[in-house]
Amino acid sequence: MNRRTAVNVTLALLLVLSTGFVAPCRAQEGGSSHNEKGLGYFKKGFYEYAPHNKHLEANQYYEMAIEEFMKALAENEGDAAAHRNLARVYQAQKKYALSAKEYRRVTELRPGDIDAYVNLAVAYSHLNRYEEAIEQLERAKTKTDDPGAIKRLNGYIEKLEQAR
Amino acid sequence: MTGTRHRDATQGSACLMQAFRRALPMAALAVLLLSAAASPTAAGNPHSAFYSPANDRVFWFIHASDIHLGARGSKDSENLQWLVTTAQNTICPSFIVVSGDLTDSTNGNILGYPNGPHQEEWNEYKSIVDPNVTADTYYDIPGNHDAYSDQYFAYYLANSVQGRATGGTQHSWTRNFWFGEYHFLGVNTADNTGAAFSFLPPYYGDHAGLDSTELAFISSELQAHPNAALTLVFGHHPLAATGDPKDTYIYYGRDEFVGLMNSNGASLYGYGHTHDSSESFYTAGMSEGVFYFNVSALGKDSPNQYTVTAIDCNGIASVTQNVNTWPVVLVTAPMDRYLGGNVNPYTYSIPNSPANPIRALVFDTAAVNEVQYRIDLSGSWRAMQRTAAGNPAYPHLWEAVWNASGLAPGEHTVEVRATTASGVRTDTVRVNVQGTLAGDFPPPDCDVDGSDLAVLIGNPSLMDISTFAQNYGKNTCP
Numbered sequence: 001m002n003r004r005t006a007v008n009v010t011l012a013l014l015l016v017l018s019t020g021f022v023a024p025c026r027a028q029e030g031g032s033s034h035n036e037k038g039l040g041y042f043k044k045g046f047y048e049y050a051p052h053n054k055h056l057e058a059n060q061y062y063e064m065a066i067e068e069f070m071k072a073l074a075e076n077e078g079d080a081a082a083h084r085n086l087a088r089v090y091q092a093q094k095k096y097a098l099s100a101k102e103y104r105r106v107t108e109l110r111p112g113d114i115d116a117y118v119n120l121a122v123a124y125s126h127l128n129r130y131e132e133a134i135e136q137l138e139r140a141k142t143k144t145d146d147p148g149a150i151k152r153l154n155g156y157i158e159k160l161e162q163a164r
Numbered sequence: 165m166t167g168t169r170h171r172d173a174t175q176g177s178a179c180l181m182q183a184f185r186r187a188l189p190m191a192a193l194a195v196l197l198l199s200a201a202a203s204p205t206a207a208g209n210p211h212s213a214f215y216s217p218a219n220d221r222v223f224w225f226i227h228a229s230d231i232h233l234g235a236r237g238s239k240d241s242e243n244l245q246w247l248v249t250t251a252q253n254t255i256c257p258s259f260i261v262v263s264g265d266l267t268d269s270t271n272g273n274i275l276g277y278p279n280g281p282h283q284e285e286w287n288e289y290k291s292i293v294d295p296n297v298t299a300d301t302y303y304d305i306p307g308n309h310d311a312y313s314d315q316y317f318a319y320y321l322a323n324s325v326q327g328r329a330t331g332g333t334q335h336s337w338t339r340n341f342w343f344g345e346y347h348f349l350g351v352n353t354a355d356n357t358g359a360a361f362s363f364l365p366p367y368y369g370d371h372a373g374l375d376s377t378e379l380a381f382i383s384s385e386l387q388a389h390p391n392a393a394l395t396l397v398f399g400h401h402p403l404a405a406t407g408d409p410k411d412t413y414i415y416y417g418r419d420e421f422v423g424l425m426n427s428n429g430a431s432l433y434g435y436g437h438t439h440d441s442s443e444s445f446y447t448a449g450m451s452e453g454v455f456y457f458n459v460s461a462l463g464k465d466s467p468n469q470y471t472v473t474a475i476d477c478n479g480i481a482s483v484t485q486n487v488n489t490w491p492v493v494l495v496t497a498p499m500d501r502y503l504g505g506n507v508n509p510y511t512y513s514i515p516n517s518p519a520n521p522i523r524a525l526v527f528d529t530a531a532v533n534e535v536q537y538r539i540d541l542s543g544s545w546r547a548m549q550r551t552a553a554g555n556p557a558y559p560h561l562w563e564a565v566w567n568a569s570g571l572a573p574g575e576h577t578v579e580v581r582a583t584t585a586s587g588v589r590t591d592t593v594r595v596n597v598q599g600t601l602a603g604d605f606p607p608p609d610c611d612v613d614g615s616d617l618a619v620l621i622g623n624p625s626l627m628d629i630s631t632f633a634q635n636y637g638k639n640t641c642p
Contacts, residue, residue, distance in 0.1 A: 047314070050283050051322035091279065116364050118277050125274045144364075148409060152363045156275040163274050 035082050038068030042089055062089050080109040096126040114140045130164035181213030189610055207386045208395030208429040208509040213479035217521045221343045222557045224474035226257045230461035234285035235268040239325055242464030243487050246297035247526050255527045258339055263436045264400030278312050278361040299329035305350035306333055307400035308370040316357025322547035327615025336385040344393035352378055353401040353414050372401045376419030386428040391555055396432040403446055427452040439465045441484045445504035455504045491528035501591035509588035509603020513596040518569040535562040537580045574597030605610050
């Protein structure tokens, strides 16, 4: 290694180390310990069992996750993260009516969360409730100025109109 | 209050430890990358292509991408089935590489909104590929649709061919022949955060890139194959913005990755993601560049395409074709001067010899009636012959000898036409014919590689072929 390379290595090391030390720690998502516990159960079922087609085991963990998210909501009904987590578990269980109910609540609590409207529309589409799905996507369009997002939402609406 | 301060202090200390732990592998990577960059050895040699009458140094593979199994209203499963049965059995590739988006992550929802992963898609994927491929012939790497909401790549690892075989998300493989080793690398450019799909810019839930662990694997694998004649790399994402704001690309680790390809002499970066086919030459941050090759989606949108790429005497040739269309025709020698759009620095000029070789691969499910060539898009078509039955590329390789001695120096076109029971198709390459007489070539240099063989064809008295083969890849400079 020549002198220039050695200097480069040292500088790179210093840069990397200093960047690492000053980087802020990321805050934990969600404030509720029930949410965290529920997510742990969900991840166990969804990432450890479901990819191996062990659906019974996965579902056991989903039920435990649901219990925790319910507890989180019992403490604070306005906990959007808990509603979103619950919606996700129900979606994994293909319980689309329950999933839709929870995503609907997320849109009420977080009206700017456009992906929640789309997830809600997807759940409605599984239930053949196309009118309500379109209605949610129209609402989503009012929450963004991004032309790309609006174009994509219009594309979704078009697909639903063709399906109904 | 005290309790809170104590918790804060503990949190701060944990934060420092966490940062230190995070910094260590990055520091190690920095050392690795810098030492790799400082290393004079290169894994591949893009300049090693040579023009030769030797017809037994040819092999080929299929590159496909973006199957999107589970996409509603597409021919995803039908086209994947075709790829691993009809295409594989007819084209007989050395291997198939699929550069990501194996699944759609929508499980057929009407909106086409990726809210997976969905095991149903992966089950269908396995049901199609498992009976038809092995981990030695099929290399599937992840794309963004295989990574949404899965920071562990749990579904990819449990269900893809390579994930199950290797337990990893990046893959390195070689093909070894009597004429050399060829190294291939599949890199995982998909987001590692497990973010869900979002249609909000700038990243749409797809913060693509290569982290320190992934770069360390790439660096280590490239250095583990210092004798590779060529190194070809595949990933899902483009290296840079395409001009379409919806096309995400490698946002982090790109410069380090390009640096590694550059210092290790990679010849090609093949990718998918955009659902478009294109070829160009990527040079940013590189000494000369790589053949930058984008193949369209196999299973979603249209046209549904795939590519056959051939290596002939270390020269790269490729043809992109719509699924289920025949014949496939690919001129493998001489090499296309415009591989990648502009004049490619890795192609060779050819002598104005009366006995220049032309070779082409022809594939068809139906009988091939005849294969012909002509020069400069005019004049009569001349017959090409199938190589002898003992040739490793038999029965797909066709060849002929053409007389270039009467041509003016400069650019000329070589066109090959195959007529089969399926139809007629041509492939065309442009070449630079040298003005010098065969005997006037400069002597071979002491770094014995493909460029010297072109010289030897012009003047065999300079070095006999067995000496050349013995010294190939070596540096005989005093």
